[in-house]
Every structure is written in C-alpha cells, then in structure tokens.
Amino acid sequence: MTFLFIRPVPIMRRVFGILLFGLALFIIINDIKGLILCGIATYFILTEGTEFNFETNKYRLVKSFLGLNFGAWKAIPDIEYVSVFKTTEKTAVRSRSAETTVSNSVYRLNLFYNTNQKIRAYTTSDKDDAFEKAELFSKYLNTEIYDATEE
Structure with a gap:
C-alpha cells in the first residue's frame, strides 16, 4: 500500500507558472538569461508532500514538479x-x-x-x-x- 500526499497548487498559480516556464524555454533558445526566468517559474509550480510505502516500510518527503516526485527514501x-x-x-x-x-x-x-x-x-x-x-x-x-x- 502506497500513500502519496502532495499539497495542491492553486490553479491560477499553476497556470501562471506553466506559461512562465514556456516563455523561459523560448527565451533560453536565444539567451542563456532565460534560466533565471525558468527558476522563477519553477517556484510557482513546485509543491511539497509526503509519500509512504507500507510494503517496504519507507517514507520520503517529496518535492513535486509537474507530476515528477523527488525525494530520498528513509525507513519509517x-x-x-x-x-x-x-x-x-x-x-x-x-x-x-x-x-x-x-x-x-x-x-x-x-x-x-x-x-x-x-x-x-x-x-x-x-x-x-x-x-x-x-x-x-x-x-x-x-x-x-x-x-x-x-x-
């Protein structure tokens, strides 16, 4: 049994972040300074949570970015x-x-x-x-x- 809880990002914040991220990618093509805008966009999209895997008796604190979850597993x-x-x-x-x-x-x-x-x-x-x-x-x-x- 796995339990994943990710705090929801308000819809307008998510939309703004995704649009800003798209603009940042477009700018990166022409200028490396777009990476700064990319970092700001990540702030708007990034959320936190926890994930528990009761089968392996492990948990992790999760940072989630566009559905991708990152975090190190630890023993419960x-x-x-x-x-x-x-x-x-x-x-x-x-x-x-x-x-x-x-x-x-x-x-x-x-x-x-x-x-x-x-x-x-x-x-x-x-x-x-x-x-x-x-x-x-x-x-x-x-x-x-x-x-x-x-x-």
Whole structure:
C-alpha cells in the first residue's frame, strides 16, 4: 500500500507558472538569461508532500514538479502514535501597496516517534478526512490515534 500526499497548487498559480516556464524555454533558445526566468517559474509550480510505502516500510518527503516526485527514501521509524490536531495556517498576500495575512483552519496528521520527533504526514481542511487518514496510518503502523483537535 502506497500513500502519496502532495499539497495542491492553486490553479491560477499553476497556470501562471506553466506559461512562465514556456516563455523561459523560448527565451533560453536565444539567451542563456532565460534560466533565471525558468527558476522563477519553477517556484510557482513546485509543491511539497509526503509519500509512504507500507510494503517496504519507507517514507520520503517529496518535492513535486509537474507530476515528477523527488525525494530520498528513509525507513519509517517505530511510530508511537498518530496525532490529529487542528491549527491555523497563515498565508501572506501581498500587493503593490498593501499586505495582509489570510488564516485558514486546517487539520494536521503527525506521526510521533522517539518521544518528541515527528513526521508531518498529511494536512487537510476536513476533519473527517483527517481521521480517515489517521485510521489508515493507525492500521498499517499498528498504533493508536491521539485526538488533539479540541473544538
């Protein structure tokens, strides 16, 4: 059983990144300075996540670029418990003359080992989805679920 979670990139950010990447490739044909634009475009498209392979008992922190996943596999440590907690995720939104911070409530699923070490396994805005994934991890890792959502 393999579990892959990649944070979704907002559609407008993805479209802008792909268009910018295409423009960068066109510029690279004529001028090597297009590599700078290529790097900026990569920033808009790149996303992060986690992948677990329960058959081989390994996990990796993933960087994903246009559906290609990169990251080094590590052995899953002896997980003590699965924790689901509610937190606030803040995002800075900037404009030419103004800046604000947008807050969203999210549920995070962490796998704890060695008393206080953790692996951030999953993030969602839906409480039921968080507990479904926690049940999955609990089943495959043979651990208990700790509910720290406190509503």
